[in-house]
Amino acid sequence: MRHLLVFLGIAAFVALAFYVNSARHAERLPHHHQSPDAVRECAACREKERERTLGELRSVAYLEHYIERVINEGSRQNLGFAYGDMPAGMADAKAAPRIAAYVVTLAGLKPTHPEWVKEGHTFYVSNCGGCHGEDGRGVHGTFPDLTRVPMLGIERRIKAAMKR
Missing domain, CATH: 1.20.5 (Single alpha-helices involved in coiled-coils or other helix-helix interfaces)
Structure with missing residues (x-):
């Protein structure tokens, strides 16, 4: 009881x-x-959510996360480059956030962790520069231009969000 x-x-x-x-x-x-x-x-609520999504997609933090994921997991986006999608693991997973911080600077943006840029440059040159070029501009349609804002994969996401 x-x-x-x-x-x-x-x-x-x-x-x-x-x-x-x-x-x-x-x-x-x-x-x-x-x-x-x-x-x-509610149309107003959908519009507010769409704007929030677009703001997130255009943020430096999202760009860095996107770059890290492509380095660690590869790209399966069929972006139309001659050598195809980037395979996973082109750099060490611990180096990926530092490379992302450096790549953001190539596009003229301020990384969320500026203290990683110098080390990121070293990793970039040894892991990424051969395909994307020392300046990050890619190689004549063979490899993507990493200075492009927004990057092509993110641009596709932005276009999809705008259609919602």
Whole structure:
């Protein structure tokens, strides 16, 4: 009997906490956001989400993350370069964020970790420069231009986000 009373007390507390939290959340949302379907149907909300996505895709942090992923996982984007997609592991995974910091500077942007640029340059020259060139501009349509803003793969993502 005692266990039943403890269980009922806990259940009542959880139910009350859920109700209070739901009420607070509902007060913050406009009336048309009371259901997930309503949020999806709200043009203003879709536009706000699209702008948030576009802002993220255009950020230096996203660019660095994108470069790291291509270095570590390779590229399967069929971007149309003569030597095809870049295979995974063209540089050490620990070097990838430093290379990304350096590549961002080639595009005239400020990296999120400027302290990695010098070391990133060294890794870039020994791992990437042979294909992308010392200046990062690629080799005449054979390898991608890393100074391009936005990079071609990110540009595709931006175009897809704008269509939403």
